[in-house]
Amino acid sequence: MTKVAVLGAGSWGTALANNIAANNVEVTIWSHRAEQAAEINQKHTNAHYLPKAKLHEALKATADMATAVNDADIVLMVVPTKAVRQVAQELARLLDQRETPVVLAHATKGLESGTHKRISQMIAEEIPAKDYSGLAVISGPSHAEDVVAHDLTAVSIGSTDLAAAQALQKVLANDHFRPYTNDDLLGSELGGALKNIIAIGSGILVGKGYGVNAQAALLTRGLVEMRRVGKAMGAQAETFLGLAGLGDLIVTGMSPNSRNYRAGRSLGQGQDLASVQADMGMVIEGVNTTQAVYDFAQKEGLAIPLTTAIYQVLYQGANIDSEIETLMTRPLKNE
Numbered sequence: 001m002t003k004v005a006v007l008g009a010g011s012w013g014t015a016l017a018n019n020i021a022a023n024n025v026e027v028t029i030w031s032h033r034a035e036q037a038a039e040i041n042q043k044h045t046n047a048h049y050l051p052k053a054k055l056h057e058a059l060k061a062t063a064d065m066a067t068a069v070n071d072a073d074i075v076l077m078v079v080p081t082k083a084v085r086q087v088a089q090e091l092a093r094l095l096d097q098r099e100t101p102v103v104l105a106h107a108t109k110g111l112e113s114g115t116h117k118r119i120s121q122m123i124a125e126e127i128p129a130k131d132y133s134g135l136a137v138i139s140g141p142s143h144a145e146d147v148v149a150h151d152l153t154a155v156s157i158g159s160t161d162l163a164a165a166q167a168l169q170k171v172l173a174n175d176h177f178r179p180y181t182n183d184d185l186l187g188s189e190l191g192g193a194l195k196n197i198i199a200i201g202s203g204i205l206v207g208k209g210y211g212v213n214a215q216a217a218l219l220t221r222g223l224v225e226m227r228r229v230g231k232a233m234g235a236q237a238e239t240f241l242g243l244a245g246l247g248d249l250i251v252t253g254m255s256p257n258s259r260n261y262r263a264g265r266s267l268g269q270g271q272d273l274a275s276v277q278a279d280m281g282m283v284i285e286g287v288n289t290t291q292a293v294y295d296f297a298q299k300e301g302l303a304i305p306l307t308t309a310i311y312q313v314l315y316q317g318a319n320i321d322s323e324i325e326t327l328m329t330r331p332l333k334n335e
Protein backbone atom coordinates (compact mmCIF):
# COMPACT_ATOMS: atom_id res chain seq x y z
CA MET A 1 0.00 0.00 0.00
CA THR A 2 1.25 3.50 -0.88
CA LYS A 3 2.66 5.54 2.01
CA VAL A 4 2.93 9.32 1.86
CA ALA A 5 5.06 11.80 3.82
CA VAL A 6 3.98 15.45 3.85
CA LEU A 7 6.72 17.86 4.95
CA GLY A 8 5.33 21.09 6.40
CA ALA A 9 2.36 21.42 8.73
CA GLY A 10 1.04 24.87 7.85
CA SER A 11 -2.39 25.39 6.35
CA TRP A 12 -1.73 23.80 2.96
CA GLY A 13 0.41 20.86 4.10
CA THR A 14 -2.19 19.99 6.74
CA ALA A 15 -5.12 20.27 4.30
CA LEU A 16 -3.41 18.07 1.69
CA ALA A 17 -2.33 15.47 4.27
CA ASN A 18 -5.84 15.45 5.73
CA ASN A 19 -7.32 14.86 2.27
CA ILE A 20 -4.93 11.95 1.67
CA ALA A 21 -5.75 10.44 5.09
CA ALA A 22 -9.46 10.66 4.28
CA ASN A 23 -8.76 8.50 1.21
CA ASN A 24 -7.51 5.67 3.47
CA VAL A 25 -3.93 6.19 2.37
CA GLU A 26 -1.29 5.99 5.09
CA VAL A 27 0.12 9.49 5.53
CA THR A 28 2.46 11.08 8.07
CA ILE A 29 2.87 14.84 8.28
CA TRP A 30 6.15 16.29 9.51
CA SER A 31 6.18 19.51 11.52
CA HIS A 32 9.45 21.10 12.62
CA ARG A 33 7.68 21.92 15.91
CA ALA A 34 7.10 19.03 18.34
CA GLU A 35 4.13 20.70 20.03
CA GLN A 36 2.34 21.06 16.73
CA ALA A 37 2.90 17.38 15.86
CA ALA A 38 1.54 16.48 19.30
CA GLU A 39 -1.55 18.65 18.75
CA ILE A 40 -2.32 16.91 15.46
CA ASN A 41 -1.84 13.44 17.01
CA GLN A 42 -3.73 14.08 20.24
CA LYS A 43 -6.42 16.63 19.40
CA HIS A 44 -6.70 16.13 15.62
CA THR A 45 -6.54 19.89 15.13
CA ASN A 46 -4.09 22.49 13.82
CA ALA A 47 -5.60 25.44 15.63
CA HIS A 48 -3.20 28.14 14.45
CA TYR A 49 -3.38 27.36 10.74
CA LEU A 50 -6.84 25.81 10.30
CA PRO A 51 -8.84 26.91 13.34
CA LYS A 52 -12.19 25.55 12.15
CA ALA A 53 -11.01 22.12 10.98
CA LYS A 54 -11.37 18.75 12.68
CA LEU A 55 -8.66 16.61 11.13
CA HIS A 56 -8.96 12.96 10.16
CA GLU A 57 -8.04 10.65 13.05
CA ALA A 58 -5.88 8.49 10.77
CA LEU A 59 -3.56 11.44 10.04
CA LYS A 60 -0.31 10.86 11.96
CA ALA A 61 2.18 13.62 12.74
CA THR A 62 5.83 13.58 13.75
CA ALA A 63 8.54 16.12 14.51
CA ASP A 64 11.19 13.66 13.27
CA MET A 65 11.52 13.89 9.49
CA ALA A 66 13.10 10.42 9.26
CA THR A 67 9.98 8.81 10.78
CA ALA A 68 7.86 10.35 8.02
CA VAL A 69 10.25 9.76 5.13
CA ASN A 70 11.99 6.43 5.75
CA ASP A 71 9.25 4.11 4.50
CA ALA A 72 7.35 6.61 2.30
CA ASP A 73 6.73 6.01 -1.41
CA ILE A 74 5.71 9.64 -2.06
CA VAL A 75 7.24 12.68 -0.35
CA LEU A 76 5.31 15.94 -0.69
CA MET A 77 7.04 19.15 0.42
CA VAL A 78 4.68 21.97 1.46
CA VAL A 79 6.77 24.68 3.10
CA PRO A 80 7.10 28.37 2.20
CA THR A 81 9.60 29.23 -0.55
CA LYS A 82 12.14 30.61 1.88
CA ALA A 83 12.28 27.25 3.72
CA VAL A 84 12.57 25.03 0.61
CA ARG A 85 16.37 24.74 0.46
CA GLN A 86 16.75 23.98 4.17
CA VAL A 87 14.04 21.30 4.14
CA ALA A 88 15.36 19.84 0.85
CA GLN A 89 18.86 19.57 2.34
CA GLU A 90 17.53 17.68 5.36
CA LEU A 91 15.45 15.46 3.07
CA ALA A 92 18.46 14.79 0.81
CA ARG A 93 20.39 13.30 3.74
CA LEU A 94 17.51 10.90 4.48
CA LEU A 95 16.88 9.92 0.85
CA ASP A 96 20.58 9.19 0.38
CA GLN A 97 20.29 6.42 2.99
CA ARG A 98 17.37 4.72 1.24
CA GLU A 99 17.63 1.92 -1.29
CA THR A 100 14.59 2.89 -3.37
CA PRO A 101 13.85 6.32 -4.87
CA VAL A 102 10.66 8.16 -3.91
CA VAL A 103 8.16 10.07 -6.00
CA LEU A 104 8.87 13.65 -5.00
CA ALA A 105 6.38 16.51 -5.16
CA HIS A 106 5.87 19.99 -3.81
CA ALA A 107 2.96 22.42 -3.51
CA THR A 108 4.88 25.64 -2.88
CA LYS A 109 4.01 28.76 -4.89
CA GLY A 110 6.93 31.13 -5.09
CA LEU A 111 10.28 32.01 -6.65
CA GLU A 112 13.58 32.20 -4.80
CA SER A 113 14.59 35.74 -3.85
CA GLY A 114 17.80 36.85 -5.52
CA THR A 115 18.01 34.00 -8.05
CA HIS A 116 14.30 33.96 -9.16
CA LYS A 117 14.64 30.16 -9.39
CA ARG A 118 11.57 27.94 -9.33
CA ILE A 119 10.98 25.47 -6.49
CA SER A 120 11.79 22.42 -8.62
CA GLN A 121 15.09 24.03 -9.62
CA MET A 122 16.02 24.48 -5.97
CA ILE A 123 15.00 20.89 -5.21
CA ALA A 124 17.04 19.57 -8.14
CA GLU A 125 20.06 21.47 -6.86
CA GLU A 126 19.71 20.08 -3.34
CA ILE A 127 18.57 16.47 -3.94
CA PRO A 128 20.48 14.15 -6.32
CA ALA A 129 18.28 12.91 -9.18
CA LYS A 130 19.07 9.26 -8.32
CA ASP A 131 17.06 9.64 -5.09
CA TYR A 132 13.69 10.37 -6.73
CA SER A 133 11.87 8.75 -9.61
CA GLY A 134 9.88 11.81 -10.68
CA LEU A 135 9.21 15.37 -9.56
CA ALA A 136 5.74 16.95 -9.61
CA VAL A 137 4.03 20.15 -8.48
CA ILE A 138 0.50 20.46 -7.13
CA SER A 139 -0.86 23.77 -8.39
CA GLY A 140 -4.25 25.33 -9.14
CA PRO A 141 -7.10 27.07 -7.29
CA SER A 142 -7.24 25.54 -3.83
CA HIS A 143 -7.48 27.35 -0.53
CA ALA A 144 -6.67 25.08 2.39
CA GLU A 145 -9.65 26.39 4.39
CA ASP A 146 -12.03 25.43 1.56
CA VAL A 147 -10.43 22.02 0.96
CA VAL A 148 -10.80 20.94 4.61
CA ALA A 149 -14.44 22.12 4.45
CA HIS A 150 -14.95 19.83 1.40
CA ASP A 151 -15.68 22.63 -1.04
CA LEU A 152 -15.44 21.21 -4.59
CA THR A 153 -11.85 21.72 -5.74
CA ALA A 154 -9.92 20.95 -8.93
CA VAL A 155 -6.13 21.22 -9.09
CA SER A 156 -3.45 20.47 -11.64
CA ILE A 157 -0.42 18.28 -11.06
CA GLY A 158 2.42 19.23 -13.38
CA SER A 159 5.31 16.88 -14.11
CA THR A 160 7.47 15.80 -17.01
CA ASP A 161 7.04 12.30 -15.54
CA LEU A 162 3.43 11.20 -16.06
CA ALA A 163 3.79 8.25 -13.66
CA ALA A 164 4.81 10.61 -10.85
CA ALA A 165 1.88 12.94 -11.54
CA GLN A 166 -0.51 9.98 -11.64
CA ALA A 167 0.83 8.61 -8.34
CA LEU A 168 -0.09 11.94 -6.72
CA GLN A 169 -3.40 12.10 -8.55
CA LYS A 170 -4.35 8.67 -7.20
CA VAL A 171 -3.74 9.43 -3.51
CA LEU A 172 -5.42 12.85 -3.65
CA ALA A 173 -8.56 12.27 -5.75
CA ASN A 174 -12.00 11.90 -4.18
CA ASP A 175 -15.54 13.17 -4.71
CA HIS A 176 -14.68 16.73 -3.66
CA PHE A 177 -11.04 16.97 -4.81
CA ARG A 178 -10.27 16.42 -8.50
CA PRO A 179 -6.64 16.58 -9.65
CA TYR A 180 -5.76 16.80 -13.36
CA THR A 181 -2.28 16.00 -14.67
CA ASN A 182 -0.24 17.96 -17.21
CA ASP A 183 3.33 17.78 -18.54
CA ASP A 184 4.25 21.43 -17.91
CA LEU A 185 5.99 21.39 -14.53
CA LEU A 186 7.58 24.75 -15.25
CA GLY A 187 4.35 26.51 -16.29
CA SER A 188 2.37 24.97 -13.42
CA GLU A 189 4.91 26.25 -10.92
CA LEU A 190 5.02 29.69 -12.52
CA GLY A 191 1.23 30.05 -12.72
CA GLY A 192 0.98 29.37 -8.97
CA ALA A 193 3.78 31.79 -8.12
CA LEU A 194 2.94 34.68 -10.46
CA LYS A 195 -0.77 34.93 -9.69
CA ASN A 196 0.08 35.90 -6.10
CA ILE A 197 1.46 39.24 -7.31
CA ILE A 198 -1.76 40.06 -9.16
CA ALA A 199 -3.84 38.88 -6.17
CA ILE A 200 -2.08 41.48 -4.01
CA GLY A 201 -3.03 44.07 -6.64
CA SER A 202 -6.64 42.90 -6.64
CA GLY A 203 -6.79 43.24 -2.87
CA ILE A 204 -5.31 46.73 -3.10
CA LEU A 205 -8.11 47.78 -5.47
CA VAL A 206 -10.79 46.42 -3.11
CA GLY A 207 -9.11 48.09 -0.13
CA LYS A 208 -9.23 51.33 -2.07
CA GLY A 209 -12.96 50.91 -2.70
CA TYR A 210 -12.86 49.98 -6.39
CA GLY A 211 -15.35 47.45 -7.76
CA VAL A 212 -15.45 44.30 -9.84
CA ASN A 213 -14.83 46.16 -13.13
CA ALA A 214 -11.47 47.19 -11.74
CA GLN A 215 -10.69 43.66 -10.47
CA ALA A 216 -11.66 42.10 -13.81
CA ALA A 217 -9.44 44.56 -15.69
CA LEU A 218 -6.51 43.85 -13.37
CA LEU A 219 -6.90 40.07 -13.42
CA THR A 220 -7.21 39.95 -17.22
CA ARG A 221 -4.29 42.27 -17.93
CA GLY A 222 -2.41 40.53 -15.08
CA LEU A 223 -2.81 37.23 -16.91
CA VAL A 224 -1.15 38.84 -19.94
CA GLU A 225 1.84 39.73 -17.76
CA MET A 226 1.92 36.23 -16.24
CA ARG A 227 2.05 34.69 -19.72
CA ARG A 228 4.72 37.16 -20.84
CA VAL A 229 6.96 36.30 -17.89
CA GLY A 230 6.12 32.60 -18.23
CA LYS A 231 7.07 32.59 -21.91
CA ALA A 232 10.38 34.29 -21.14
CA MET A 233 11.08 31.60 -18.51
CA GLY A 234 10.17 28.74 -20.89
CA ALA A 235 6.60 27.79 -19.87
CA GLN A 236 3.89 26.59 -22.26
CA ALA A 237 1.51 29.52 -22.94
CA GLU A 238 -1.66 27.37 -22.67
CA THR A 239 -0.84 26.36 -19.09
CA PHE A 240 -1.76 29.91 -18.08
CA LEU A 241 -5.30 29.38 -19.36
CA GLY A 242 -5.77 26.27 -17.19
CA LEU A 243 -6.22 25.60 -13.48
CA ALA A 244 -2.63 26.54 -12.64
CA GLY A 245 -3.02 29.94 -14.34
CA LEU A 246 -6.44 31.49 -14.86
CA GLY A 247 -8.08 29.19 -12.30
CA ASP A 248 -5.71 30.12 -9.53
CA LEU A 249 -5.75 33.78 -10.54
CA ILE A 250 -9.54 33.87 -10.12
CA VAL A 251 -9.54 32.24 -6.69
CA THR A 252 -6.57 34.12 -5.27
CA GLY A 253 -7.61 37.43 -6.79
CA MET A 254 -11.22 37.22 -5.55
CA SER A 255 -11.36 35.12 -2.36
CA PRO A 256 -11.07 36.59 1.14
CA ASN A 257 -9.41 33.27 2.08
CA SER A 258 -6.37 34.34 0.07
CA ARG A 259 -3.50 35.65 2.15
CA ASN A 260 -2.18 37.62 -0.82
CA TYR A 261 -5.55 39.24 -1.53
CA ARG A 262 -6.09 40.06 2.16
CA ALA A 263 -2.59 41.56 2.40
CA GLY A 264 -3.35 43.76 -0.63
CA ARG A 265 -6.70 44.81 0.82
CA SER A 266 -5.03 45.93 4.06
CA LEU A 267 -2.42 47.87 2.07
CA GLY A 268 -5.24 49.51 0.10
CA GLN A 269 -6.87 50.49 3.39
CA GLY A 270 -3.68 52.25 4.43
CA GLN A 271 -1.87 49.68 6.59
CA ASP A 272 1.91 49.43 6.08
CA LEU A 273 3.53 46.25 4.74
CA ALA A 274 5.47 45.33 7.88
CA SER A 275 2.36 45.36 10.05
CA VAL A 276 0.31 43.52 7.38
CA GLN A 277 2.91 40.74 7.40
CA ALA A 278 3.07 40.64 11.19
CA ASP A 279 -0.75 40.46 11.49
CA MET A 280 -1.15 37.68 8.89
CA GLY A 281 0.71 34.99 10.88
CA MET A 282 1.02 32.99 7.63
CA VAL A 283 3.20 33.25 4.57
CA ILE A 284 2.31 35.95 1.96
CA GLU A 285 4.34 34.52 -0.92
CA GLY A 286 3.48 37.28 -3.40
CA VAL A 287 5.57 39.86 -1.56
CA ASN A 288 8.94 38.19 -2.28
CA THR A 289 7.74 36.93 -5.67
CA THR A 290 7.02 40.52 -6.74
CA GLN A 291 10.65 41.43 -6.08
CA ALA A 292 11.90 38.31 -7.91
CA VAL A 293 9.74 38.94 -10.98
CA TYR A 294 10.51 42.66 -11.05
CA ASP A 295 14.26 41.87 -11.02
CA PHE A 296 13.82 39.24 -13.74
CA ALA A 297 11.81 41.61 -15.97
CA GLN A 298 14.39 44.38 -15.54
CA LYS A 299 17.15 41.99 -16.60
CA GLU A 300 15.18 40.66 -19.58
CA GLY A 301 13.69 44.00 -20.66
CA LEU A 302 10.08 42.78 -20.22
CA ALA A 303 7.22 45.26 -19.89
CA ILE A 304 5.10 44.32 -16.86
CA PRO A 305 3.44 47.59 -15.79
CA LEU A 306 1.01 46.07 -13.23
CA THR A 307 3.71 44.07 -11.47
CA THR A 308 5.96 47.12 -11.58
CA ALA A 309 3.28 49.28 -9.92
CA ILE A 310 2.76 46.63 -7.21
CA TYR A 311 6.55 46.47 -6.74
CA GLN A 312 6.67 50.25 -6.34
CA VAL A 313 3.95 50.13 -3.67
CA LEU A 314 5.53 47.21 -1.76
CA TYR A 315 9.19 48.18 -1.95
CA GLN A 316 9.51 51.85 -2.85
CA GLY A 317 6.80 53.38 -0.68
CA ALA A 318 4.92 54.58 -3.78
CA ASN A 319 1.54 56.21 -3.36
CA ILE A 320 -1.21 53.80 -4.47
CA ASP A 321 -3.43 56.47 -6.01
CA SER A 322 -0.53 57.85 -8.08
CA GLU A 323 0.36 54.35 -9.30
CA ILE A 324 -3.26 53.73 -10.35
CA GLU A 325 -3.39 57.10 -12.13
CA THR A 326 -0.13 56.34 -13.95
CA LEU A 327 -1.46 52.94 -15.09
CA MET A 328 -4.78 54.37 -16.29
CA THR A 329 -3.17 57.23 -18.25
CA ARG A 330 -0.49 55.23 -20.07
CA PRO A 331 -0.48 55.65 -23.88
CA LEU A 332 -3.62 54.06 -25.34
CA LYS A 333 -3.15 50.66 -26.97
CA ASN A 334 -4.66 47.84 -28.96
CA GLU A 335 -5.48 44.79 -26.81
Ligand SMILES: NC(=O)C1=CN([C@@H]2O[C@H](COP(=O)(O)OP(=O)(O)OC[C@H]3O[C@@H](n4cnc5c(N)ncnc54)[C@H](OP(=O)(O)O)[C@@H]3O)[C@@H](O)[C@H]2O)C=CC1
Nearest residue numbers: 009010011012013032079080083108109143144282283285
Ligand atom coordinates in the same frame (compact mmCIF):
# COMPACT_ATOMS: atom_id res chain seq x y z
N1 LIG B 1 -2.65 27.97 2.27
C1 LIG B 1 -3.16 27.64 1.11
O1 LIG B 1 -4.39 27.58 0.94
C2 LIG B 1 -2.25 27.31 -0.02
C3 LIG B 1 -0.89 27.50 0.05
N2 LIG B 1 -0.09 27.18 -1.00
C4 LIG B 1 1.36 27.34 -0.92
O2 LIG B 1 1.88 26.39 0.00
C5 LIG B 1 3.09 26.91 0.58
C6 LIG B 1 2.97 26.79 2.09
O3 LIG B 1 1.94 27.68 2.43
P1 LIG B 1 1.00 27.56 3.70
O4 LIG B 1 0.83 26.16 4.15
O5 LIG B 1 -0.19 28.38 3.37
O6 LIG B 1 1.91 28.35 4.73
P2 LIG B 1 1.63 28.62 6.27
O7 LIG B 1 2.18 29.96 6.55
O8 LIG B 1 0.21 28.31 6.57
O9 LIG B 1 2.52 27.50 6.96
C7 LIG B 1 3.89 27.37 6.72
C8 LIG B 1 4.38 26.13 7.44
O10 LIG B 1 5.74 25.90 7.10
C9 LIG B 1 6.46 25.79 8.32
N3 LIG B 1 7.85 26.20 8.15
C10 LIG B 1 8.33 27.46 7.97
N4 LIG B 1 9.68 27.40 7.87
C11 LIG B 1 10.02 26.10 8.02
C12 LIG B 1 11.27 25.42 8.02
N5 LIG B 1 12.43 26.05 7.84
N6 LIG B 1 11.26 24.08 8.22
C13 LIG B 1 10.10 23.43 8.39
N7 LIG B 1 8.89 24.01 8.39
C14 LIG B 1 8.87 25.34 8.19
C15 LIG B 1 5.72 26.68 9.29
O11 LIG B 1 6.10 26.37 10.62
P3 LIG B 1 5.87 27.43 11.82
O12 LIG B 1 4.45 27.26 12.23
O13 LIG B 1 6.86 27.01 12.84
O14 LIG B 1 6.15 28.80 11.25
C16 LIG B 1 4.29 26.26 8.95
O15 LIG B 1 3.98 25.03 9.51
C17 LIG B 1 3.21 28.36 0.09
O16 LIG B 1 4.13 28.41 -0.96
C18 LIG B 1 1.80 28.70 -0.41
O17 LIG B 1 1.83 29.65 -1.46
C19 LIG B 1 -0.59 26.66 -2.15
C20 LIG B 1 -1.94 26.44 -2.28
C21 LIG B 1 -2.86 26.74 -1.23
Ligand SMILES: O=C(CO)COP(=O)(O)O
Nearest residue numbers: 140141142143258259260
Ligand atom coordinates in the same frame (compact mmCIF):
# COMPACT_ATOMS: atom_id res chain seq x y z
O1 LIG C 1 -2.51 29.51 -3.89
C1 LIG C 1 -3.45 29.62 -3.19
C2 LIG C 1 -4.82 29.18 -3.58
O2 LIG C 1 -4.79 28.45 -4.75
C3 LIG C 1 -3.29 30.25 -1.86
O3 LIG C 1 -3.19 31.60 -2.03
P1 LIG C 1 -2.83 32.52 -0.78
O4 LIG C 1 -1.42 32.15 -0.38
O5 LIG C 1 -2.95 33.90 -1.28
O6 LIG C 1 -3.81 32.21 0.30
